[in-house]
Amino acid sequence: xxxxxxxxxxxxxxxxxxxxxxxxxxxxxxxxxxxxxxxxxxxxxxxxxxxxxxxxxxxxxxxxxxxxxxxxxxxxxxxxxxxxxxxxxxxxxxxxxxxxxxxxxxxxxx
Amino acid sequence: xxxxxxxxxxxxxxxxxxxxxxxxxxxxxxxxxxxxxxxxxxxxxxxxxxxxxxxxxxxxxxxxxxxxxxxxxxxxxxxxxxxxxxxxxxxxxxxxxxxxxxxxxxxxxxxxxxxx
Numbered sequence: 001x002x003x004x005x006x007x008x009x010x011x012x013x014x015x016x017x018x019x020x021x022x023x024x025x026x027x028x029x030x031x032x033x034x035x036x037x038x039x040x041x042x043x044x045x046x047x048x049x050x051x052x053x054x055x056x057x058x059x060x061x062x063x064x065x066x067x068x069x070x071x072x073x074x075x076x077x078x079x080x081x082x083x084x085x086x087x088x089x090x091x092x093x094x095x096x097x098x099x100x101x102x103x104x105x106x107x108x109x110x
Numbered sequence: 111x112x113x114x115x116x117x118x119x120x121x122x123x124x125x126x127x128x129x130x131x132x133x134x135x136x137x138x139x140x141x142x143x144x145x146x147x148x149x150x151x152x153x154x155x156x157x158x159x160x161x162x163x164x165x166x167x168x169x170x171x172x173x174x175x176x177x178x179x180x181x182x183x184x185x186x187x188x189x190x191x192x193x194x195x196x197x198x199x200x201x202x203x204x205x206x207x208x209x210x211x212x213x214x215x216x217x218x219x220x221x222x223x224x225x226x
Binding site for chain 1: 168
């Protein structure tokens, strides 16, 4: 299985701090995506990074991908209480399905 | 927000009864998917559709069937609900296969199903 696995499973930080979440996977991929899920809501796409890319930015988000280590990290800078949510990485290789990790819960305390 | 509506949003039913969940989209996207979300399992793909009347199985399709008679509607049916099918069900849509090019996989708000 190429399922991504987020680490840590839960993270609690103070507003203004940076939050780093990691995702490890097992097989080669074409792309890796990060999603956010607020409590009781659907998932919202945050960012996609392709296997030939090493880093991408979107607003306060920075994603890195290290295909040699089969890992990715999502950095949220200057976190806000509104960033409190569950975050999922999802991997896709070839014609394989998009496989989601189990998610990690981020709590940003005001 | 993408125009995706799931109904019902909440349902409680008894073991052995049939249940149908509906996903309606206004985006005219070709691909539609049904996922289930369970603690400790993340999201798992049940079935998907790549066009009207074109559907295929995902990784956890046993006990589920789907139909897509119109571009905008994708129905998920539990023929005889079991307690193991208690879950939150999400519909998703995309223009390209699993949004591989753009990552634009849009999710509905979910349907919480409890099977007693």
